[in-house]
Amino acid sequence: MRVGIGYDAHKLVAGRPLILGGVNVPFEKGLHGHSDADVLIHAIIDALLGAAGLGDIGGMFPDTDAAYKGVSSLILLAEAGRALISNGFSIVNIDSVIIAERPRLAPHIQDMRRNISLALDISVAAVGVKATTEEGMGFTGSGLGMSAQAVASVE
Ligand code: MG
Numbered sequence: 001m002r003v004g005i006g007y008d009a010h011k012l013v014a015g016r017p018l019i020l021g022g023v024n025v026p027f028e029k030g031l032h033g034h035s036d037a038d039v040l041i042h043a044i045i046d047a048l049l050g051a052a053g054l055g056d057i058g059g060m061f062p063d064t065d066a067a068y069k070g071v072s073s074l075i076l077l078a079e080a081g082r083a084l085i086s087n088g089f090s091i092v093n094i095d096s097v098i099i100a101e102r103p104r105l106a107p108h109i110q111d112m113r114r115n116i117s118l119a120l121d122i123s124v125a126a127v128g129v130k131a132t133t134e135e136g137m138g139f140t141g142s143g144l145g146m147s148a149q150a151v152a153s154v155e
Helices: 039-052 073-086 106-120
Strands: 002-014 018-020 023-025 029-031 091-099 130-132 145-154
Touching (some): 002 039, 018 029, 023 106, 039 073, 039 091, 039 145, 073 106, 091 106, 106 130
Parallel strands (some): 091 130
Antiparallel strands (some): 002 145, 018 023, 091 145
């Protein structure tokens, strides 16, 4: 049994869709990045790769590679999941938290869990997604950006 941790943060900017856990969340801003900037999925990918000793998201999907420009991070997640399987690992569970002041994410959590479980071909019960605010403090509290943390266990 092995565990991994992942963390990511992205800036919030106007003129971008807000994609979290593969869900297009209605909001006046979106996350800035080379891919769809799905901060939750990026943290989960790093947790999975870390648990399996396979490096990190930047090594597997370089942001200098035009192939990943604007790509859905669910595609990257599925590819990371396949890399784990081909290295002899299976995913036990994932837990994660999105840190964002706004918008309210509770209505979208189940869709995020389902998207992640489908991309990795694991049960929804093995995917935890939570959301919290930082009560107005720091870069998430001021609405400058969002962050996410994830842990994964594999065997
Ligand atoms: Mg990222």
